[in-house]
Amino acid sequence: MSVDIFENLLNKPSIFKDERKLDINFIPDTLPHRNKELSLLSQLFLTLLTNPNEISRKVLVTGRTGIGKTVTVKFFGNLLVKAAKKKDISISYIHVNCRKERTSYKVMIKIIRSINKSFPKRGYSPQDLLEIIDDFLNTHNLHILIILDELNYLINNDNDLIYSLTRLNDDSYNVPQRISLIGIVRDVSCINNLDNSTLSTLQRNIIRFENYTNEQIFDILKYRAEISFKKNVLSDELIEMISDIVSLNGDIRYGLNLLWKAGKIAENKNLKLISSECIRLANQDMVPFSTLDILKDMTSQKLIFLLATILHLKTNNENRITFLEILKPYLILCENAGLRPRSYSQLWNYLQEYKKEKLIYVKLQSKSIRGRKALIEIPDIPLLKFERIVRDILNSKGVKI
Numbered sequence: 001m002s003v004d005i006f007e008n009l010l011n012k013p014s015i016f017k018d019e020r021k022l023d024i025n026f027i028p029d030t031l032p033h034r035n036k037e038l039s040l041l042s043q044l045f046l047t048l049l050t051n052p053n054e055i056s057r058k059v060l061v062t063g064r065t066g067i068g069k070t071v072t073v074k075f076f077g078n079l080l081v082k083a084a085k086k087k088d089i090s091i092s093y094i095h096v097n098c099r100k101e102r103t104s105y106k107v108m109i110k111i112i113r114s115i116n117k118s119f120p121k122r123g124y125s126p127q128d129l130l131e132i133i134d135d136f137l138n139t140h141n142l143h144i145l146i147i148l149d150e151l152n153y154l155i156n157n158d159n160d161l162i163y164s165l166t167r168l169n170d171d172s173y174n175v176p177q178r179i180s181l182i183g184i185v186r187d188v189s190c191i192n193n194l195d196n197s198t199l200s201t202l203q204r205n206i207i208r209f210e211n212y213t214n215e216q217i218f219d220i221l222k223y224r225a226e227i228s229f230k231k232n233v234l235s236d237e238l239i240e241m242i243s244d245i246v247s248l249n250g251d252i253r254y255g256l257n258l259l260w261k262a263g264k265i266a267e268n269k270n271l272k273l274i275s276s277e278c279i280r281l282a283n284q285d286m287v288p289f290s291t292l293d294i295l296k297d298m299t300s301q302k303l304i305f306l307l308a309t310i311l312h313l314k315t316n317n318e319n320r321i322t323f324l325e326i327l328k329p330y331l332i333l334c335e336n337a338g339l340r341p342r343s344y345s346q347l348w349n350y351l352q353e354y355k356k357e358k359l360i361y362v363k364l365q366s367k368s369i370r371g372r373k374a375l376i377e378i379p380d381i382p383l384l385k386f387e388r389i390v391r392d393i394l395n396s397k398g399v400k401i
């Protein structure tokens with residue numbers, strides 16, 4: 001029986017071209033909208049190629065969560081190693097996540113084992129390890145770029161290592177400089193806890209990653225979708241819908257998870273492409289959405305207009321509708337419920353309130369000379385579920401539709 005399940009799954013055509021490319025640790029071939037940061041890094045580290053082992057660089061990268069700090073720095077590490085190889089210079093880069101390796105000892109072991117795999121795990125002090133690394137680099141004529149990611153975890157735990165790494169060989173004249181550093185932190189203020197000399201070293205070169213704009217989020221997700229899904233599986237309109245959700249907090253990681261989940265839901269439903277409902281379901285699956293309280297406090301009239309919006313989106317299977325399109329189903333619902341319809345301006349206010357309450361998104365689209373058109377969408381909740389909830393609440397308020 002279970003063999004058949006696997007057989008069926010294996011024979012089922014997939015909508016994914018390569019789902020591993022949606023993995024958050026995957027490093028893609030290009031990084032849209034991070035060229036500026038990559039070229040800044042390249043300028044700072046150029047000296048490692050022009051004057052090998054004469055200078056060591058220490059750089060701090062900062063910026064909000066999920067905006068590509070880790071992926072950009074890793075991508076840069078690969079570029080640097082490749083460029084060095086072409087010039088017959090030995091450079092390695094080592095990525096250490098300080099949230100996982102929370103002590104100097106663990107960080108040092110991680111570094112040394114990445115350049116010397118057979119190194120024993122125990123029996124040395126961090127200071128010993130530093131010397132061993134230094135010796136190893138000298139005998140192998142190697143320069144290493146250490147990326148200390150989520151460095152803030154180490155700053156509060158163990159400042160000595162950061163001090164040692166940033167100051168290593170700084171006091172010696174004419175000695176090869178073989179260790180460079182890139183520290184990554186979300187909030188730059190955390191480095192204020194460091195001693196003055198380390199602080200001044202790190203503050204000399206800070207690269208601030210800006211948040212992505214809505215359009216940039218769209219481009220990035222479109223690119224990641226293109227390399228992961230088969231052709232025509234996901235429309236631009238739906239990528240825009242996902243971008244709208246992601247832009248609420250700007251974390252691309254959330255967008256990648258949403259793409260993957262929506263793809264899996266579509267496959268489960270035996271669909272050949274991803275629908276807006278798949279995205280709603282995936283999104284709902286990911287965040288607990290506490291709309292219930294907001295809905296319970298709404299007046300019946302406001303609930304009816306919301307229900308009309310949901311019904312129109314659902315029955316027409318559209319992703320976006322206009323204000324005017326909601327009026328017809330709204331008038332029918334009012335008639336069924338025996339309620340007097342509200343004025344246009346009151347209904348328009350309802351829409352603005354839904355928007356504030358994050359129940360709907362309103363997109364303004366420029367339309368010729370006649371001005372702008374408001375397009376309404378509901379990406380957060382599956383429409384069927386949303387309809388049921390609103391109907392139940394209306395019922396509990398004694399409104400029969």
Ligand SMILES: Nc1ncnc2c1ncn2[C@@H]1O[C@H](COP(=O)(O)OP(=O)(O)OP(=O)(O)O)[C@@H](O)[C@H]1O
Binds near residue numbers: 220
């Ligand atoms: N410009 C981009 N192009 C393609 N993918 C991107 C881009 N920016 C970010 N990503 C992807 O988004 C996800 C989050 O990026 P990353 O892990 O680099 O964030 P971060 O800034 O390090 O966040 P945190 O502070 O939470 O560690 C990764 O899977 C990454 O591959």
Ligand SMILES: [Mg+2]
Binds near residue numbers: 069070071
């Ligand atoms: Mg990161």
